[in-house]
Amino acid sequence: MSLLYFVLLPLLALFLMPLYRKHLHIISVMLNLTLLTLALTCTHTLPMVERVAVDLPFAITFVLERASWLLLTLFTLIMSLVSLYHLRYGNDKALFVASTMLGVGVSGLILSHDLFNIYIFFEISSISAYLLTALNQDVKAYGGAIRYMIVGAFASLFLLLGIMLIYLSIGVLDIGAIAERFGLIEPRLQFLILLSLFIGFGIKAELFGLNFWVADIYQASRSSVGSLFSALLSKSYLFVLFHLTYLLHVSPSQLFFLGLIGALTFVAAEFSAFKSHESKRIFAFSTLGQIGIITLALSYADAMLSAAALMLILTHAVAKTALFLALDLLERHFHSSHSTIFARFHAPFLMGIIALAGLSLLGIPPFAGFVAKLSILTGLASLEAYGAVALILLISLIEAAYLFRLLTGFRQGTGKERLYVAWSHKLLLGFMVLLLLGFGLMPEPLLQLCQAAAASMLGGNHVPL
Amino acid sequence: MFHFEATLLAHLFFGLSLLVILPLLRRRDLVLHLLLLLSLGILFYASSLATLFIGWEMMGWSSYFILASSARVATLQRYILFNLGGAFALLGAIALLYGFMGSLEYRDIDASLLPPWAMNAIALLLFVAVFVKSGIIGLHDWVVDSYSEATPLFSAILxxxxxxxxxxxxxxxxxxxxxxxxxxxxxxxxxxxxxxxxSIVATFKAISQDEMRRLLAYSSIAQIGYIITILALMQGFALEAALYHTLIHTLIKLLLFMNIASIIAITQKERFSELGGMIYHAPVLFLLLVIGIIALAGMPLLGGFNSKFLIYTALLEEKRALLLGAVMFSSASAFLYCYKLVYGIYLGQRPQEASLHVSPKSYYLPQLLSAALLVLLALLPSLPVGYLSVIGVELGFAPLDDSNLFILQSAFGSFHGGALMGAFGVAFVALLGLLQLAHSKAKKVKDPLDISYCGEVPRSETNLHFGYGMGYELHRISFIAPLLRHHSRVLWDRLSLIASDFSALLSSLYSLSAQHVTLLALLLFTLLLLGGQ
Amino acid sequence: MDEGFIPYQQSLEDEEQSIKSTQSVIEQAIAWFRAHSMFVLAYGTGCGAIEMPPTFTSRYDIERLGVVGVATPRQADILIVSGYCSPKTLKRVIRSYEQMSEPKYIIGLGSCTINGGMYWDSYNTIKKLDDFLPVDMYVNGCMPRPEALIEGFVKLQEKIRANSSEAGYIQYRTRYAHYRANQERLFGTQVQPRYEENFAGMNL
Amino acid sequence: MLLLDLLLMLLIAYGFGFLYYGLYRNLSARVHGRFGPSLAQSFSDSIKLFVKEESTTFGWMFYLGPVIMASGAVLNVLFIPFLNQGESLQGLSSYGNLIVVLYLMVLGPLGNALGVGSSGNPFGVMGVTRGLTRLLALELPFYLAAIGVMIDAGSADFGIIMQAQSTQSNMFAHPLLFAAAFISFLGFMGKSPFDVVGAPQEVYSGPATEFSGKFLALLMSQSAMFSFAKLLLMVNLFWGGADHLGELVAKTFVLFVAATFIGSVYARFSTVQSVEFLIRIPTLLGIVGLALL
Structure with a gap:
């Protein structure tokens, strides 16, 4: 069992796709399910290291430890769910190609253990994201994609600058090696490097000050694509950002700064969503808000809080995917994603899914989101970060305000259409909500996984050269 | 340790909510109602704060979704936001407690370890949670709106x-x-x-309402106000008084809301101005309502007095004269809305209008049961005392004396329920007999419009039911008029406007063009670079 | 009936004396109480009403006789129709009278209630109240002084104590058709509910 | 024995109630410069009403309203002890207490209000509304005073309250509380200036508009008894009760005459005015009185 499969199999699928144009969806589903199975089979063999030496500084090193495994499993799961969702829309060829590519990108990002590869996968994922944005092939989509491209290129620029400076100063790109030698760099240069990396990843991880492009991109792209962006893309960059942060032993003040950025992201996003009436935009802001909380929690570099943050990543990804996919169903029907569409249909099941996923998103029991939120709050409280607790609780009210406003849309209005939802979609969405409910009722196994992952993430997994 | 078995509340709530749910069988929201019941179970059975919170929140959202079938959007928003606000305050308190205790199990909590500031902060947060749920004035808007817009049956549960x-x-x-x-x-x-x-403000607001369920909602707020007041004494007898009043109020409100549900089912009307004169169409319902309001007003001869008596004596015992005066004032003012309720619906003249429907029989059961219990409690006021004392005894408070079930004992005197009932019964029968035997013969008017009306003959379209407007004159009383204005609603609306403005400001950031975004990022980079060095 | 008011009034007063002796003790006691507690609905239909306030207040203090003014016909024993009645007023007077509980009496105050008085040729006042309602006691004059009104009350007290079957309210019940016919001639049928229709059977 | 005692109490209350009522009419007539009716006039009125040949009713609730009201008055009389010592004329006071009595005082009016309401006459309800609105403010000072008395005596029991006054009556011990209670008491008696409830100029007779014959008779009788009960309450709470019947009569008489004279010279407050007055003056007195306790 090789970690390379997670990159090679999708690449193989990408090669196969032009050959079997009519069965793209099947290839995609089979690929993602295979990857999910593979990821699950890795549970007992962690940590895993895979190195393909090209030329030593540019070796391809893949490492799968607890944290990245958790994310990898999540990503493959979400990819499988999304591709299963699209099974009914087999003619959507570009989507399958681009999403498979996105899968390669994000998997590579979290697997890669050297900056060079990280940069490569960074680019792969970015390019596929541009493609996905433009999927609708209308003016808005192209505009969004171009905007995304400009911002993305800018991010790559900074990332490249950071990597270049590291390579120039210590001559290695492997993360483990960098972690060992990073202290040797002159402090001012260190700071410049960290800053470039922060700007590079920060733009992509959608942190405050660097995330003003996000809402427009989500709005321009399709809802189902939104689920990929929200669940995979931003999370993978965030993961890499914090992975590096922990490895490079940044100073407490810099961590504090990250936490501050997280809090700002959270506040700004939740408030922005409050007045928004475009559901994709609202979900985008909500994603930003969650990213803010996750950043805030991770910035404490505390085992318990990091575990809680990982838990939040997981639950948020599932809940958001469910929401975006449900929204996609609505969007396909109404050709609009304005929040008023919620008042125009009658479909109890879909309604229930949106409501329950929304509850989980908000961190309301008994759904999995609650466990994550409670862990974050208790974690913060035991670190005596009462201000952060108060902030999260207060701003969560704003979040509740706009999320429940969407939900109230259900009952408003008179002329409601009956909306047909295919049983396969019902099954899929129901599965996601059941997942949330299940982990909400029995959070222990997941919490343990997250704790182990957090420990490995914070412990700085040094893989020898 | 505190346990489900020891809580009267739990038994009561389960029994009674099942009663209300009974008429709901075979309906769509049954599932949600059962979920609500489940959440109550979680709340009561909880042995850790996390579980308690799960019950609390589930109660919030399941009731929200039940409410969603009938309420307006603004009401729903208000309902969920206030409830979540309270819940988040509770969550804050729980998190704070966890910070010190390292555990959320009840048995691990030892408040003596808390530093005073933390204890006070926790207390404040819990107050917010309790106050929001109880609809303390300023936080009460959601209560009134949701009670009046829920389905009639769900108002009863609420x-x-x-x-x-x-x-x-x-x-x-x-x-x-x-x-x-x-x-x-x-x-x-x-x-x-x-x-x-x-309780005072809500009482006056109740008096000035034109809608049955809004009136009762304010009345609920007022009654819970007493309970809050009495609980704040943190004494054993106060606890018992509070629990007794909770029991009584639950019975009364079940009775009244189910009664109103029946009336709504019969007339399809909600406002006093559209009702009236129902007494001879629905005499049983009238009698049930009268039992309810007499108990609500806290008069002797029905169970309502018992808990009022306990509340008063508890306050007397603590020598809280002014507090007691205020409680009694509010309690006396309650007569007005009690009368308005019964007058507006059952008495007065019946407006000319279309046909009446039949009230579902299943609505009668909870009413009859509550009424019977209220009468029984009047006769045997000490009946539930032993049951109520359980928590108090566990906490080390002395229980009330209930050796004679007819007598309700308190440190400030006692009364004999049987004697009261008996005396009233004898007097009533004797006087009724006297009236029957009197030389003067009663003649019943044939036409209800044959009233003394300044020598006029009122037509059926004449509005003779304007008595429903009672309470309007409160607006002219300089002490009361300011209480009737919607201060809190204005406050919350303004707050939401501010949030919305702030939101507009922030969200405008998120429509920047790509150039501006990159420029900003560059700026940030430069600033940080300069600042970091 | 002879011409003129005085012989008629005389005949009414004569009758009382003869009936009184036939009553039982209880009946006499009841009659005494009735005579000594008279609740008055003073209907100020015309200018005669101006004489009622002095009658009720300190100067003449009719409360000495047990006469009290009440506001509603339900509580009243005696209806004073004070002066001329236009049909519009009469309608209300009749309604008020019908709402009073038996036994009930009418005092016609002033000449107008007897024969129209100074309005004898008015197109818009009734001339003879007795056509529409049974008057038990007339107090004539234009206007009659309070003394006269008190005199009327004293006479009425005697009449009440006599407990005559000729009392106005009994006549109104037994000869309702006659009164109703007169009323209908004036108002038409649609205005007033029929007296006997107001009550659904006796005794609750 | 108890039964005889109770009957005696009722008879005393009934007799003295009507006597005082007659006295009231006489006294106020004298104040007006009239002679007024005989002392027994009110009694005659009630007998006459009982023996009217017919009374109008609007249905069973209308019928029961006065009965409930009268039962309330009877209960009030029975639950307030007449004397502060001995076994006789204590009635059922050992089965109740001051709080019970304070609440029983409202039972009658509520029953009556139900009857009035069922008549469908808007004037009746307007009267009831006025009464209840006035009641808001009327009860507050009285309650404050009663609370003061109860806290002072350490019990809500009449016996103990009266015993506590054996050395000094509450009127002198707590003059402010007494003043508050007395003003309230004037209102409870329904005399000027607090008699807006049945103002005949505006609302016919208010609550009594539709009551005729025996119903009105019952209302008059209960009102007489109820007045006596209120006098008793004041005497017991502030004047230490009475040792024997003679003292009781004397004390209630003094109280009654005081109320009558005040009632005769004051003009009527409107509903709003009476509420504002009651909240301004006596309530403030009561609060200060409680603060001084």
Whole structure:
């Protein structure tokens, strides 16, 4: 069992796709399910290291430890769910190609253990994201994609600058090696490097000050694509950002700064969503808000809080995917994603899914989101970060305000259409909500996984050269 | 340890909510109602704060979704936001407690370990949770709107059952878990006065309502105000008085809301101005309502007096004269809305209008049961005392004496329920006999419009039911008029406007063009670079 | 009936004396109480009403006789029709009278209630109240002084104590058709509910 | 024995109630410069009403309203002890207490209000509304005073309250509380200036508009008894009760005459005015009185 499969199999699928144009969806589903199975089979063999030496500084090193495994499993799961969702829309060829590519990108990002590869996968994922944005092939989509491209290129620029400076100063790109030698760099240069990396990843991880492009991109792209962006893309960059942060032993003040950025992201996003009436935009802001909380929690570099943050990543990804996919169903029907569409249909099941996923998103029991939120709050409280607790609780009210406003849309209005939802979609969405409910009722196994992952993430997994 | 078995509330709430749910069988929202019941179970069975919170929140959202079938959007928003606000305050308190205790199990909580500031902060947060749920004035808008816009049956559950959750929370948190803690006494003092001010303001607001369920909603707020006040004393007999009043109020509100549900089913009307004169169409319902309002007004001869008596004597015992005066004032003012309720619906003249429907028979059962219990409690006022004492005894308070079930004992005197009932019964029968035997013969008017009306013959279209407007004159009384304005609604609306403005400002950032975004990022980079060096 | 008011009034007063002796003790006691507690609905239909306030207040203090003014016909024993009645007023007077509980009496105050008085040729006042309602006692004059009104009350007290079957309210019940016919001639049928229709059977 | 005692109490209350009522009419007539009716006039009125040949009713609730009201008055009389010592004329006071009595005082009016309401006459309800609105403010000072008395005596029991006054009556011990209670008491008696409830100029007779014959008779009788009960209450709470019947009569008489004279010279407050007055003056007195306790 090789970690390379997670990159090679999708690449193989990408090669196969032009050959079997009519069965793209099947290839995609089979690929993602295979990857999910593979990821699950890795549970007992962690940590895993895979190195393909090209030329030593540019070796391809893949490492799968607890944290990245958790994310990898999540990503493959979400990819499988999304591709299963699209099974009914087999003619959507570009989507399958681009999403498979996105899968390669994000998997590579979290697997890669050297900056060079990280940069490569960074680019792969970015390019596929541009493609996905433009999927609708209308003016808005192209505009969004171009905007995304400009911002993305800018991010790559900074990332490249950071990597270049590291390579120039210590001559290695492997993360483990960098972690060992990073202290040797002159402090001012260190700071410049960290800053470039922060700007590079920060733009992509959608942190405050660097995330003003996000809402427009989500709005321009399709809802189902939104689920990929929200669940995979931003999370993978965030993961890499914090992975590096922990490895490079940044100073407490810099961590504090990250936490501050997280809090700002959270506040700004939740408030922005409050007045928004475009559901994709609202979900985008909500994603930003969650990213803010996750950043805030991770910035404490505390085992318990990091575990809680990982838990939040997981639950948020599932809940958001469910929401975006449900929204996609609505969007396909109404050709609009304005929040008023919620008042125009009658479909109890879909309604229930949106409501329950929304509850989980908000961190309301008994759904999995609650466990994550409670862990974050208790974690913060035991670190005596009462201000952060108060902030999260207060701003969560704003979040509740706009999320429940969407939900109230259900009952408003008179002329409601009956909306047909295919049983396969019902099954899929129901599965996601059941997942949330299940982990909400029995959070222990997941919490343990997250704790182990957090420990490995914070412990700085040094893989020898 | 505090346990489900020991809570009267739990038994009561389960039994009664099942009664209300009975008429709902074979309906769509049954699932949600059962979920609500489940959440109550979680709340009562909880042995850790996390579980308690799960029950609390589930109660919030399941009731929200039940409410969603009938309420307006604004009401729903208000409902969920206030409820979540309270819940998040509770969550904050729980997180804070966890910070010190490292565990959320009830048995691990030892409030004596808390530093005073933390204890006070926790107390404040819990107050917010309790106050929101109880609809303390300023936080009450959601209560009134949701009660009046829920389905008639669900209003009964909301008022009879869910409104008591705040009280339950208070008892669990303060009297059971945190009783060792050194909470600032001033906080409880403020709570006591907030409770009584709430009850006064809500009473006056109730009087000036034109909608049955809004009136009852304010009445619920007022009644819960008393309970809050009495609980703030943190004494054993106060606890018993509060629990007794909770029991009585639950019975009364179940009775009244089910009664109104029947009336709504019969007439399809909600406002006093559209009702009236139902007494001879629905005499049984009228009698049930009269039992309800007499108990609500806290008059002797029905169970309502027992708990009022306990509340008063508890306050007397603590020598809280002014507090008691205020409670009694509000309680006396309640007569007005009690009468308005019965007059507006059953008495007065019946407006000319279309046909009447039949009320479902299943609506009668909860009413009859509540009424019977209220009468029984009047006869045997000490009946539930032993049951109520359980928590108090566990907490080390002396139980009330219930050796004679007819007599309700308190430190400030006692009364004999049987003697009261008996004397009234004899007097009533004797006087009725006297009236029957009197030389003068009663003649019943054939046409209800044959009233003394200044020598006029009123037509059927003449509005003779304007008595429903009683309470309007309160607006002219300089002490009361300011209480009737919607201060809190204005406040919350303004707050939401501010949030919305702030939101507009922030969201404008998110429509920047790509150039601006990159420019900003560059700026940030430069700034940080300069600042970081 | 002879011409003129005085012989008629005389005949009414004569009758009382003869009936009184036939009553039982209880009946006499009841009659005494009735005579000594008279609740008055003073209907100020015309200018005669101006004489009622002095009658009720300190100067003449009719409360000495047990006469009290009440506001509603339900509580009243005696209806004073004070002066001329236009049909519009009469309608209300009749309604008020019918709402009074038996036994009930009418005092016609002033000449107008007897024969129209100074309005004898008015197109818009009734001339003879007795056509529409049974008057038990007339107090004539234009206007009659309070003394006269008190005199009327004293006479009425005697009449009440006599408990005559000729009392106005009994006549109104037994000869309702006659009164109703007169009323209908004036008002038409649609205005007033029929007296006997107001009550659904006796005794609750 | 108890039964005889109770009957005696009722008879005393009934007799003295009507006597005082007659006295009231006489006294106020004298104040007006009239002679007024005989002392027994009110009694005659009630007998006459009982023996009217017919009374109008609007249905069973209308019928029961006065009965409930009268039962309330009877209960009030029975639950307030007449004397502060001995076994006789104590009635059922050992089965109740001051709080019970304070609440029983409202039972009658509520029953009556139900009857009035069922008549469908808007004037009746307007009267009831006025009464209840006035009641808001009327009870507050009285309650404050009663609370003061109860806290002072350490019990709500009449016996103990009266015993506590054996050395000094509450009137002198707590003059402010007494003043508050007395003003309230004037209102409870329904005399000027607090008699807006049945103002005949505006609302016919208010609550009594539709009551005729025996119903009105019952209302008059209960009102007489109820007045006596209120006098008793004041005497017991503030004047230490009475040792024997003679003292009781003397004390209630003094109180009654005081109320009558005040009632005779004051003009009527409107509903709003009476509420504002009651909240301004006596309530403030009561609060200060409680603060001084």
């Amino acid at each position: 008022s009879a059952i869910l409104s008591k959750a705040g009280i339950y929370l208070f008892i669990v948190m303060f009297m059971v878990l945190l009783k060792e803690g050194a909470t600032e006494p001033l906080l409880f003092e403020i709570m006591a006065w907030l409770g009584v001010i709430t």
